[in-house]
């Protein structure tokens with residue numbers, strides 16, 4: 001039924017070792033797959049570990065990071081691959097990165113054409129001036145970057161066009177896996193929608209997309225499946241339709257996050273997330289959770305779609321609908 | 330009243346980014362100003378917060394026309410307005426601990442003695458735990474830093490608040506939490522609010538009325 005996954009992550013953990021023997025558990029035991037033609041959105045608040053997870057997949061962690069687990073991209077384990085392999089065969093070729101704040105990612109003194117041509121030279125076999133120029137223009141068109149803006153510098157582009165330029169670069173190597181790290185931060189809603197729809201087009205063309213975001217509306221628009229991260233752990237991993245629609249999320253944190261939206265009850269999850277440097281032994285959400293009991297002092301295992309001792313029950317009867325939680329606010 | 334009358338402003342007199350803008354916020358009222366990025370709404374927010382001198386037009390604060398902007402603004406006018414910006418990292422001195430960041434306006438206005446108590450109270454209001462107050466900006470998340478920036482904006486109990494895309498970088502829960510802090514503050518003090526942003530759903534849920542940029546400024 002589901003196609004063979006392209007990226008298969010199992011029990012991925014990332015720890016940072018700090019001076020004085022301190023340790024930060026940025027990611028703990030994350031497991032998920034992403035298949036070709038599928039978008040998995042990894043959502044959570046800033047500092048929950050989702051960007052660290054992305055860096056781990058690209059081999060871009062700082063030197064004081066220690067990883068455990070596996071992240072298989074085909075026959076290659078991204079966690080154990082050495083830097084020359086990652087630089088020569090992975091980044092850009094097998095994994096295309098659509099970065100956060102593309103304007104900052106592009107070199108300010110060079111035109112977009114020069115960025116794209118350089119990447120074409122580096123990642124494809126295209127040689128010769130006119131062939132390179134043509135390939136660069138094709139790459140621009142694939143990301144709907146207007147050709148008459150190619151000779152502009154990054155600061156001369158709107159946020160939306162800078163994002164398209166970055167997407168064009170990410171697509172040049174024809175990498176089967178795209179990794180988008182908060183690609184819509186700071187964009188207006190219209191532009192968020194357009195950026196997300198363009199990314200979706202590349203998914204429908206057969207790319208696998210892992211999109212990391214705190215923007216729930218963007219995730220709803222693009223994702224087939226959703227993984228919710230809290231305090232370094234994936235606490236829910238489920239079908240996007242069930243998550244955003246009916247029956248809704250089952251993990252108390254995911255529910256709280258959705259209910260915080262201004263189009264829903266606009267009620268914040270009380271309290272603050274824990275420090276990744278001093279996580280409790282049991283469920284890290286317990287101090288903020290209205291369903292917590294004594295057994296939450298032990299870590300909940302991931303079962304079905306959630307890691308929770310008392311998940312919101314899945315509807316028993318087919319007639320069951322989403323219960324309005326708004327009144328509890 | 331916080332009134333913007335025929336305000337034209339920008340960074341180059343020949344090419345103003347705001348032309349002939351009119352906007353009034355009544356005491357206790359929450360007004361959302363909705364516009365796409367790059368339209369000039371942030372510049373107008375800075376004018377309303379007395380941080381940017383307009384090329385033409387005037388700002389009238391509680392009946393008194395504003396004669397000076399930025400450090401030239403009279404203290405009683407400057408302190409009547411609290412401001413929160415989109416990017417807390419650009420708005421916070423990276424060397425300051427959060428407690429000192431929140432206390433900045435208190436110290437600058439000679440309230441040093443009572444600052445510590447007030448900072449503790451404000452931290453509670455915005456949901457910052459005491460251990461976070463000793464940290465510097467790079468040691469906290471965007472959401473935690475924005476909480477501190479909001480506490481700083483409330484420290485002098487302003488009659489007016491100007492929020493420029495205050496939650497654009499934040500997740501849904503932190504957004505809802507910060508909006509609630511602003512609304513609780515307004516409910517208890519009667520302060521007026523100008524909230525500038527691009528998210529229609531958010532502004533219409535948050536504010537008493539939301540006006541589109543085209544209705545405020547000339548094209």
Ligand code: SF4
Pocket residue numbers: 251252253283284285286287289290291292293296300307308309310311
């Ligand atoms: S395990 Fe317990 S504390 Fe954690 S989310 Fe589930 S019910 Fe709440």
